[in-house]
Amino acid sequence: MPVLRWLRRHLIVIAGLLTLAYMILPNIVVxxxxxxxxxxxxxxxxxRFSVDAWKDPCGVADxxxxxxLSLQIAVWATVGATVLxxxxxxxxxxxxxxxxxxxxxxxxxxxAMPEVVMxxxxxxxxxxxxxxxxxxxxxxxxxxxxxxFVVTAVKARVMSMDPRxxxxxxxxxxxxxxxFVRVTLPIAAPGIAAGALLAFALSFDDFIITNFNAGSTVTxxxxxxxxxxxxxxxxxxxxxxxxxxxxxxxxxxxxxxxNRRKNARP
Amino acid sequence: xxxxxxxxxxxxxxxxxxxxxTRKRLVPYWLLLPGILWLVxxxxxxxxxxxxTSVQTGSLEKGFEVxxxxxxxxxxxxxxxxxxxxxxxxxxxxxxxCLLLGYPLAYLIAFKAxxxxxxxxxxxxxxxxxxxLIRTLAWKTILADGGAxxxxxxxxxxxxVTSWLGWTENNRVLATPMxxxxxxxxxxxxxxxxxxxxxxxRIDGRLHEAAxxxxxTPATTFRKVTFPLSMPGVVSGTLLTFIPASGDYVNAExxxxxxxxxxxxxxxxQFLRVLDYPTAAALSFILMAVVLxxxxxxxxxxxxxxxx
Numbered sequence: 261m262p263v264l265r266w267l268r269r270h271l272i273v274i275a276g277l278l279t280l281a282y283m284i285l286p287n288i289v290v291x292x293x294x295x296x297x298x299x300x301x302x303x304x305x306x307x308r309f310s311v312d313a314w315k316d317p318c319g320v321a322d323x324x325x326x327x328x329l330s331l332q333i334a335v336w337a338t339v340g341a342t343v344l345x346x347x348x349x350x351x352x353x354x355x356x357x358x359x360x361x362x363x364x365x366x367x368x369x370x371x372a373m374p375e376v377v378m379x380x381x382x383x384x385x386x387x388x389x390x391x392x393x394x395x396x397x398x399x400x401x402x403x404x405x406x407x408x409f410v411v412t413a414v415k416a417r418v419m420s421m422d423p424r425x426x427x428x429x430x431x432x433x434x435x436x437x438x439x440f441v442r443v444t445l446p447i448a449a450p451g452i453a454a455g456a457l458l459a460f461a462l463s464f465d466d467f468i469i470t471n472f473n474a475g476s477t478v479t480x481x482x483x484x485x486x487x488x489x490x491x492x493x494x495x496x497x498x499x500x501x502x503x504x505x506x507x508x509x510x511x512x513x514x515x516x517x518x519n520r521r522k523n524a525r526p
Numbered sequence: 527x528x529x530x531x532x533x534x535x536x537x538x539x540x541x542x543x544x545x546x547x548t549r550k551r552l553v554p555y556w557l558l559l560p561g562i563l564w565l566v567x568x569x570x571x572x573x574x575x576x577x578x579t580s581v582q583t584g585s586l587e588k589g590f591e592v593x594x595x596x597x598x599x600x601x602x603x604x605x606x607x608x609x610x611x612x613x614x615x616x617x618x619x620x621x622x623x624c625l626l627l628g629y630p631l632a633y634l635i636a637f638k639a640x641x642x643x644x645x646x647x648x649x650x651x652x653x654x655x656x657x658x659l660i661r662t663l664a665w666k667t668i669l670a671d672g673g674a675x676x677x678x679x680x681x682x683x684x685x686x687v688t689s690w691l692g693w694t695e696n697n698r699v700l701a702t703p704m705x706x707x708x709x710x711x712x713x714x715x716x717x718x719x720x721x722x723x724x725x726x727x728r729i730d731g732r733l734h735e736a737a738x739x740x741x742x743t744p745a746t747t748f749r750k751v752t753f754p755l756s757m758p759g760v761v762s763g764t765l766l767t768f769i770p771a772s773g774d775y776v777n778a779e780x781x782x783x784x785x786x787x788x789x790x791x792x793x794x795x796q797f798l799r800v801l802d803y804p805t806a807a808a809l810s811f812i813l814m815a816v817v818l819x820x821x822x823x824x825x826x827x828x829x830x831x832x833x834x
Contacts, residue, residue, distance in 0.1 A: 276634030279627045283715055284649060286664035287656060293667065304667050344561035355554035363558065366565055372765070372821055373814060374773020376790040380797055380810040381572035384579045387803075404568040407561060461654050467776060468790070472797065484659040488780055492663060500660035507655030511648045 287504050294497035301491025313494035317502075320493040323483055327499065330480035333395070334464040337402035341463075342456045344403070345410025346448075352411070353418040370408045378405060379472035386473060393475025401473045402463040409462060410455035417451020450518070573814075580807035590803065602808045606792050613788040614816070616703070616778075617771035620710035624718040624767045625760065627711065632722035632759070633752075637731070650719055658713055662780050665709050669699045669781070701783035709777035717766040725759030726752070761828045765821060772817055789813055 267274065293303055297310035318324035348367065352360065370378065382404070386397055425447065429439040467481040474482060484496055580598060584590035603610075635646050653661060668675055676699055679685045688694040693704040729752065737747040753760075775790030789809065796806035 272630050272633055273638055275627075275630035276632075276638075279631040279715070280646065280649060282627065282712065283653060285668065286661040286712070287653060289664040289667050290656070290660055293664070304670060344564060347557040348561040351554040351557035355557075357554045363562060366562065366570065370565070370569055372769060372818070374769060374790070374817055376773040376775065376793050377810045377814045378569065378572075380793055380806060381576035382568060383797060384575045384803065384807060385568070385572040388575055400568055404564060407565060411561075465654070465658055467659060468773075471794070481657055481659050484657060484663070485776075488659075488663055496660055496663075500656050504652060504656040507652045508648055510655075511651055512644075515644050515648070 287500075290497050290500040291504070294494060294501045296494055296497075298494065303492045303494050303497065313498045317495050317498050320495045322478065323480075323493065323495055323499075326478045326480045326483040329395075329477070330464055333398055333402060333479065334460050336399055337406055337463040338456050338460045340399070340403040341406035341410045341459045342452060345407050345455055345459075346414050346452055348407075349411045349414035349418055349451075350448075353415055354423075367408050367411050370405055371412075375405075375466075375468040376472075379469040382469070383472045393473060394477045397473045397475070398470055398477065398479065401469050402466065405466070405469060406459035406462050409458050413455035413458060414448065414451045417448055417454075421447050453514075576807045576811065579803050580811050582804050586801050595804070598804045598808045599812065602805050603812065606789065606809060609787055609789045609792050610812070610816070612786070613772050613790070613813075616707055616710060616786075616788060617768050617774075619707050620714060620771050621718075621764050621768040623707070623711040624715050625764060628715055628718035628722055628763065632719050632726055635719075635723050636726035636729075647723075650716055654716060659776065659780075662709055662713065662777060665705070665712065665781055666700065669705050669708070671698045671700060675699065700781065701786075703782070703786050705781040706778050706786045706788075709781045710771050710774060713774070713777060714767040714771050717770070718763040721763040721766065722756060722759040725756045729755050757828065761825070765824070769817055769821065773813060 293306070294313060295309055295311060296303055296306055297308050297312065298305075299307050313319070348363075351357075352363065379401075382397075382401055386393060391397055421444075426439055426443055429443045434442065465481060467485060470479050471482060471485070478486070480499075484492075487493065487496060578592055579590070581592055581594050581596060582590040583593045583595045583598075631646075631650070635643055635650070639646050667673070670676070676685070676697070679688075679699070680697060685694055685697050685699070688704060689697070693707075694702045699705050699708075733751050733755075734747055737751050742750065773790045775788050775794060778786050778788040778791055790813075793806050793809050793813070796802045796809065800806075
């Protein structure tokens with residue numbers, strides 16, 4: 261039974277590739293159905309080939325508006341969470357002070373809580389304060405839940421940094437600002453970039469927390485959610501496909517840069 | 527710094543040095559202040575507000591008042607325990623499936639992918655950046671009645687077995703527990719694979735050689751060396767899968783039916799449509815407590831016994 265023996269020897273590879281197929285399958289379906297011309301309002305069954313949606317990606321009312329709103333929120337949430345998170349990460353790794361344990365658990369807890377709980381509790385706060393739900397409440401919520409992930413990503417990088425490099429910079433009469441900008445920041449950059457990328461993805465894709473705290477404002481995930489009830493335009497698949505391709509290119513470019521840096525080192 | 531500058535100034539004298547050192551002690555606190563304040567005001571404080579909301583009574587017209595009405599908790603539990611049990615059951619099943627499906631792939635990336643490693647990693651991470659709602663909707667197409675998947679499962683008589691078990695109904699997959707668990711498993715797989723991969727990647731390949739030299743079969747090597755060393759990844763992976771899955775309602779709403787509603791869906795409906803804030807707050811508090819207790823017990827157990 262050479263076939264069976266071959267299967268047994270490559271069991272892990274086969275199982276792994278099957279999982280990979282399971283993960284990629286919906287992306288392929290999204291891509292294929294972006295070229296569909298559906299009969300009714302719903303784009304769930306294949307009718308015939310068409311590139312109409314690709315020619316007119318913003319042809320659906322309100323969709324591109326929600327997309328640009330989501331992008332704006334994601335950018336500001338990334339900036340906010342990355343700045344605040346990086347500061348916390350440096351404080352936690354570089355300094356010994358009281359209340360470190362309490363602060364560590366305060367940062368861990370948002371990651372260890374179902375999103376719906378955070379979403380609902382934040383809404384009770386906003387309702388009690390009488391806050392107007394919309395752009396600002398969404399942004400506040402997004403910075404809040406992205407913060408912990410940024411701290412974790414930056415912390416991992418800062419922990420592996422050699423503090424002697426900064427001592428050396430100071431020995432060479434670099435001021436604190438100069439040391440930070442020329443030495444510390446470049447070394448920590450990959451961790452900060454990873455945290456920022458994660459924050460952007462989390463914010464851009466968030467549905468549950470946004471749904472609770474958005475009021476009548478509609479972000480892109482909320483638009484998709486609504487369209488699942490009203491009828492899904494093909495343009496949603498076009499946006500989904502474009503996002504997938506851009507993501508693959510960005511990640512590949514990042515790895516290429518990282519590889520080149522690694523090879524350039526003597 | 528330009529090289530043409532004259533010699534640097536002499537080191538500062540004592541009194542000048544002392545002042546920054548007192549300021550230095552405050553540096554960590556200044557670094558922490560804005561971020562921690564954010565978390566206290568927008569994460570911790572809301573939980574306090576929610577606790578207070580859960581013991582209020584009243585109506586939207588007359589306003590709510592704290593009356594320490596703990597009955598709400600009991601009522602919420604007796605009314606919605608099916609959704610609670612279902613949530614934990616679905617999240618638990620999805621977590622186990624994620625582990626079973628994710629481990630081989632993580633192993634493949636860590637040890638077998640070779641020069642394909644980066645590409646496979648990209649394919650695991652890229653879905654993160656495509657809206658998960660769009661991808662979940664794609665499962666509606668994949669699992670559609672009369673679609674290829676359902677046809678194959680029917681021909682293999684798999685659906686007869688799953689229908690008998692109560693996972694599917696009437697030869698269809700969509701709008702059944704199986705579809706919801708399939709969606710949950712799919713959505714949270716990357717959260718399992720990445721921690722598993724990180725912990726597997728740290729394992730020294732020479733340990734495998736050593737095990738082989740000591741006449742361990744590949745299976746024994748896996749059981750005695752690889753798997754125990756990957757435990758940190760298993761623990762964080764299962765947590766990262768189970769916690770969000772237990773509060774998720776997107777999969778249950780998009781792929782399930784009224785019989786597969788999870789607790790997140792109830793909380794959402796009570797909060798945003800029925801506007802019964804006390805019940806919604808109580809439900810959300812119970813969910814938080816259950817998850818936190820389960821997580822704590824799990825971390826304790828895996829931390830003290832299995833992790834050694």
